[in-house]
Amino acid sequence: MDKIIRKGIAFDAKVLRQFDDLIREKGYKNRSEAIRDLVRMELVEQEMQNPEAQMMGTLTIVYEHHRHHVQDELTHIQHHHPDLIRSSLHIHINPDNCLEVIVLEGMVKNIQKLADEIIAAKGVKYGKIVMTSLT
Ligand code: NI
Known part of the structure; x- marks a missing residue:
């Protein structure tokens, strides 16, 4: 300190x-x-604001798991970015909806791009990324 x-x-x-x-x-x-x-x-x-800065991000999404093969799509996207994804948490909210928190680490621009891709996936109803400093 x-x-x-x-x-x-x-x-x-x-x-x-x-x-x-x-x-x-x-x-x-x-x-x-x-x-x-x-x-x-x-x-x-x-x-x-610095696209090259190293940060961590938590992406929270809510999606309807039985719509549009959304689960397959989300798994597919995440499997292509093992370098950025540190962890994820899945909660079955109710019979229709799932909540997922994905923890990302990397350059701001890469975190933002992946978060945008996940949020834009068909069936994802809500998504928000929160960035935090590594220090
Ligand atoms: Ni679920």
Whole structure:
């Protein structure tokens, strides 16, 4: 862990009050932790803009397993990208729908391309990728 450096930050009183209300609601114990998380979140957002950056992604999809051979198609796509896929989790939600979480690691552009391909597969009703930093 890097050493901790203390810095003072000036706030407009009203903004500070709103910020304190917000972080109390979210369960933060102190401002420092809340501000650190906000900064980290912004850094991850920034990193995502670089197509060559190495990141991890979790892709969540919901699909109707008995429609359009969707299960075969999803398996087929995933078998072509073993280098990007670290893990996956499958949950049978109800008689019709399945939820799958696919964990990916690689360059942002490759994660995004594979996520787009999976989300666009026929029968996939919902899909969302969340990227996160490796550090
Ligand atoms: Ni299922």
